[in-house]
Amino acid sequence: MTKRAWVLVLLNVVIPGSAQVLAGNRRLGRWGLASTLVFWALAVAALVSALLFRTLLFDIATNTIALTVVQVFLVYYAALWLVLTVDTLRLVRIIRTTPRARGLIAGVMVVLMVATVGPAAYGAYITGVQHGLLNSLFSSKAQVAAPVDGRYNILLLGGDAGADRTGLRPDSISIASIDAETGQTTIIGVPRNLYNSPFVSGSPLYEKYPNGYTCGDDCLVSFLYTYGEEHPDLYPDAEKKGSNAGVEAMRDAIEGVTGLTIQYYALIDMQGFVDLIDALGGITVDVKTRIPINGGVDKAGNPINVDGWIEPGTQKLDGYHALWYARARHGSDDYHRMERQREVQQQVLAQFQPATVLAKFQSVANAGAQTVKTDIPQGALSAFVDLAIKAKGQPVTSLELVPPTYSNLHPDFDAMRAAVKAATVSSATSGP
Structure with missing residues (x-):
């Protein structure tokens, strides 16, 4: 009876349902065997897809209906396995085995x-967490945009809505230009203090500012977000498309500055960034100079009344310190600040390893839903995940439209657009 008990235990683990077929309720056993065969078939199909047809897995992982089917099946199989295990425990008749066993x-x-x-x-x-993340972050109704000149261009805005700020202001402005075939990515940085930004023809702001955003010291490109929020009537359909008037005003200006057609945007709340970085376990950065935390500056421009410092050297930063590393401006200028922001962005992306994300998926998903706003539709996610995997194997190039190469006070937009065009030549348009 002891040997019989161990055989049934082994069968229940290796081939769930077989213990019942041999020594118990055969109807339950046949049901368990059939379910096990289906589970094995799906597991093999998933493994083959992961090796040969990754796009299929991405389609499932980014489709709420498919995720619902997967979730229901996993709940069903977990419940069935629990029933079979408890029933097997009954079948082994422990009382008739040897006392030591x-x-x-x-x-x-x-x-x-x-x-x-x-x-x-x-x-x-x-x-279930992934299903909730898709529904809260990505629209299921928005239309999928086609690549333009072989590329997807995504406006990335780092919104700083800290306690010392009035409203949200995009202090970090960049465009991720992604080759639609290879995933090769170029990050184009635009300084927040850029003056005289032109608007694309057809923009409601082009009618008001045909010669660019020229209205004195209050016409920095970053102020357009607030301007759009204060004039929502300029973009009455923005909310329906998963955007808002502030984002659309920024989009029209950045398209005018770079000459790119921007299909989507992603707005990252820098305060929410803290939770995301903490969920990922922190990031590692090479700090070049001392970075002040909070405080102000004296007449000579030196930091005073700070709450602490981020010291030079290789540092593992939690969310709080990573935020200050990215947003601190005292003792440096906006352009060094932009460099630090790019470094933080790249290190966050580097932390998105499968093992890290899976182990902390709930925290990462919750932080992501609270941190990011975007108009990227669910229908585009599979293609973007595939491109992201291709991009991880390639260096990310960058182009910073900042002084001294490009003036922010009297910008040469023709030169900027020419540089952007040269930096974003797609494999689909560059020829053999």
Whole structure:
């Protein structure tokens, strides 16, 4: 009976349902066997897809209907495995095994139940979190935009809505230009203190400012976000498209500055960035100079009344310190600040490793939903995930439209657009 008990325990783990077919309720056993075969077939299909047809997996991971089906099946299988394990425990008849084996058999059954039911239940949980993230962050109704000149151009805005700020102001402005075939990515940085930004023809702001955003000291390109929010009537359909008037005003200006057609935007709340970086376990940066935390400056421009310092050297920064590393301006200028912001962005992307994200998926998903706003539709996610994987194997190039190469006070927009065009030649348009 002891040998029989161990055989049933082994069968329940290796081929769930087989223990019932041999020694118990055969109807339940056949149902368990059929479900196990289906599970194995799907597992093999998922493995083959991961190796040969990754796009299919991306389609499932970014489709709410497919995720619902997966979640329901995982919950069903976890419940079935639990029932089969409990029933197997009944079938082994522990009371008829040797006294020394009874406790061991019961303990092994509990461990194996956790080891088998647990992953399926956790998979169902992760699937549910992913489903919620897709619904909260990405629109299911927005139209998928086609690449322009072989590229996707995404406006990236770092919104600083700290306690010392009135409203949200995009202190970090850049465009991620992605080759639609290869995933090769170029980051184009635009200084927040750029003057005289032109608007694309057809923009409601082009009618008001045909010669560019020229109205004195209050006409920095970063102020356009607030201007748009104060004049929502300029973009009455923005909310329906998953955007807002502030974003659309920025989009029209950045298109005018760079000459690029911007299909989507992503707005990252720098305060929410703290939670995202903490969820990822922090980031590692090479700090070049001392960076002040909070405080102000004296007449000579030196930091005073600071709450602390981020010291030079290789530092592992949590969310709070990473935020100050990116946003501190005292003791440096906007252009060094832009460099630090790019460094933080790149290090956050580097932390998005599968093992890291999976282990902390709930925290990462919650932080992402609170941190990011975008008009990227769910229908575009599969293609973008595929491009992101291609991009990880290539260096990210950059172009900074900043002084001294490009003046922010009297900008030469023709020169800027020419530089952008040269930096974003797509494989689809460059020829053999």
